Amino acid sequence: MAQESDPSLALAAQLCSKLCHDLAGVLGAIANGAELLEDEDDEEIRNQAVELLAQSAEQAGRRLRFFRIAFGAGGALGDVIDVGELRDAVEGQLGGGRLKVEWPADLARLTKPEAKVLLNLMLVAAAGLPRGGFLRPSVGADGLVAVMAEGEVANLPDAVRTALAGQAGVPEGIAAVAVHAMRLAAASGRRVVASETGPKGFSLALKPGS
Numbered sequence: 001m002a003q004e005s006d007p008s009l010a011l012a013a014q015l016c017s018k019l020c021h022d023l024a025g026v027l028g029a030i031a032n033g034a035e036l037l038e039d040e041d042d043e044e045i046r047n048q049a050v051e052l053l054a055q056s057a058e059q060a061g062r063r064l065r066f067f068r069i070a071f072g073a074g075g076a077l078g079d080v081i082d083v084g085e086l087r088d089a090v091e092g093q094l095g096g097g098r099l100k101v102e103w104p105a106d107l108a109r110l111t112k113p114e115a116k117v118l119l120n121l122m123l124v125a126a127a128g129l130p131r132g133g134f135l136r137p138s139v140g141a142d143g144l145v146a147v148m149a150e151g152e153v154a155n156l157p158d159a160v161r162t163a164l165a166g167q168a169g170v171p172e173g174i175a176a177v178a179v180h181a182m183r184l185a186a187a188s189g190r191r192v193v194a195s196e197t198g199p200k201g202f203s204l205a206l207k208p209g210s
Contacts, residue, residue: 010170011176014171014176022067023064026056026060026063027056033049034049034053036052058092059092062089062092063093066089066092066093069085069089069116069119070123071116071180080110081109081112082108082109083110090122093123094126098131098132099129099132101122101134101135104136110139113188118145118147120177121137122137124177124181125204127157128160129153129154132151133154134150144208148197148202148203149204154200155202157175160178163179164182185206185209190209191207191209193205
C-alpha cells in the first residue's frame with residue numbers, strides 16, 4: 001500500500017492513532033455521563049453526572065487545544081502564543097496525576113514554532129516518567145527549546161531512543177511524536193538531543209544542527 005511505502009503518510013497515520021487513543025478515555029467519560037443522565041431518576045446522581053460531563057468536556061477541550069498547537073497547521077494561532085494558553089493546554093493533556101509541570105517565571109510568550117516543538121518534547125518526556133515526576137520546560141534567548149524531566153523512574157522508552165537515533169522503521173505511539181519533534185526541529189536547522197542528567201532525570205533539548 002502507498003501508506004506503507006511513504007514515510008510521511010505512515011507517520012501521519014501513527015500520529016492520528018496516537019491522538020485518537022489519547023482522546024478515547026475522556027470521550028468515554030462523556031458517554032458514561034450521558035448514559036447516567038438518560039437512565040437515572042435520582043437527582044443527586046443526575047447532578048453527579050452533569051458534573052462529570054462538564055469536567056470531561058473541559059478536559060476534552062484542553063486536549064484538543066494541545067493537539068491543535070502541537071500538531072495542527074495553527075493558522076489562526078498567530079505568530080506568538082501566550083504561555084498561559086500553553087499551560088492550560090498542557091494541564092488538560094498531562095495534568096491531573098502525579099506528573100507536575102514547573103514553568104519558568106520569566107517565560108511569557110513563545111513563537112508558534114517554539115510552542116509546537118515544546119509541546120511535542122513535553123509529550124515525549126512525559127512518557128519517560130511512568131511513575132510521575134516533574135517536567136521543567138525552558139526556552140533560551142536563541143530559541144533553543146528544552147525540557148528537563150525528573151522522577152523516581154525516569155527513563156525514555158527504547159522506541160523513543162531508537163526514533164531519536166534516526167534508525168529505520170515506522171514509529172508507533174510516542175515514538176511517532178518523537179519523530180515529529182525531530183522534523184519540527186530540522187525545519188529550523190536544529191536537532192533533538194536526549195541527555196541523561198542524573199540517576200533520576202534526563203533532558204530533551206534542541207541543539208544547532210550538525
